[in-house]
Amino acid sequence: MRFEILALALIVGGCTWAFRFFPTKADLSGIKPDGILARFLASTGPAAIATLFVASALPMLTADVPVPLGLGTAAVLAVFASTRSVVMATLAGSVGYGLAVWLL
Amino acid sequence: MQVDPPKSSLPKSSFTAGVVTALPIALGYFPIAFSFGVAATRAGLTGPEAFGLSLIIYAGAAQFLALALITGGAPVLVSAFTLVAMNIRHVLYGPALIKRVGPAARTKHAWAWAFGLTDEVFGAALGALARGKVAFSEAFMFGLGLAAYGSWLAGTALGAFAGGAALQNYPVIDAALGFMLPALFLALLLSILSRAQLPVIAVAMVATVAVTLAWSGTAGILAGMIAGAVSGLLVRRGDAV
Secondary structure (H helix, E strand, O other): HHHHHHHHHHHHHHHHHHHHHHHOOOOOOOOOOOOHHHHHHHHHHHHHHHHHHHHHHHHHHOOOOOHHHHHHHHHHHHHHHHHHHHHHHHHHHHHHHHHHHHHO | OOOOOHHHHOOOOHHHHHHHHHHHHHHHHHHHHHHHHHHHHHOOHHHHHHHHHHHHOOOOHHHHHHHHHHHHHOHHHHHHHHHHHHHHHHHHHHHHHHHOOOOOOOOOOOOOOOOOOOOHHHHHHHHHHHHOEEOHHHHHHHHHHHHHHHHHHHHHHHHHHHHOOOOOHHHHHHHHOOHHHHHHHHHHHOOOOHHHHHHHHHHHHHHHHHHHOOOOOOHHHHHHHHHHHHHHHHHOOOOOO
């Protein structure tokens, strides 16, 4: 393993671990249930996941009419609505996207 | 006389419950990690180097970006700064999870299980807790994290072993695997969706698109998360996920 890749991995990996671990030790006992910080933290999850969905899907908007993206997204929505299963919806979305690419 | 509820109706919090909760992530991670292994070897990394990035960094989006930076010849410190900035969003996950659990949250071994607190593991833990199917415990977090981590490592190893040319003759499969990550995020989002959080989601999405188009993808991710979370200050008590 080249030194620069190992160094990059160790720096980024170490910082990422610190980002994930140290905040779990934050003292939350003083936070009021209806306080600003409590509401901020409660909305963090939906905000983060919505952001990551958009960020990962945005590069796929290359065509004038993004049919594969539309079909893949529709497949996720339809299968999740009927099964409430994250795994089934994910796999259906992937299959839907691949089918659209294949058909076009 | 007080009657205890049947065991089957109690939320599970075991290591096994964590593994079961992680199954959707593991199924989603494997093909994405496979794609990463293929992309890494295609970019000129050796198999051990590709595996090392997954083993040490363990952050999918950052790893794909790392490939672009390495092949683009960016200096190590510049690459490291960019990737660290991209992963800074993870500081929000621990407090959000602990806050959701409340005073019962134990974090004695968090130095170990928090290593696996990726976007998807955080989303899955939050979703499972919100649905009341599981109760938080460190064993649960270890099961959840290790199953996802194992799948990520196995997928990377197989992709790196298959090599950079593995999917060149299968463009449809390549495309389908490429949509696995957004599909997983969308499904996770649906699993924790509530009417009260719709404005938060809308703000996060709009901010991500606007800042990505105006500046960069990394800035868009940070802007979307911060704008969405800040807009959550307008959500009424009890409505939060």
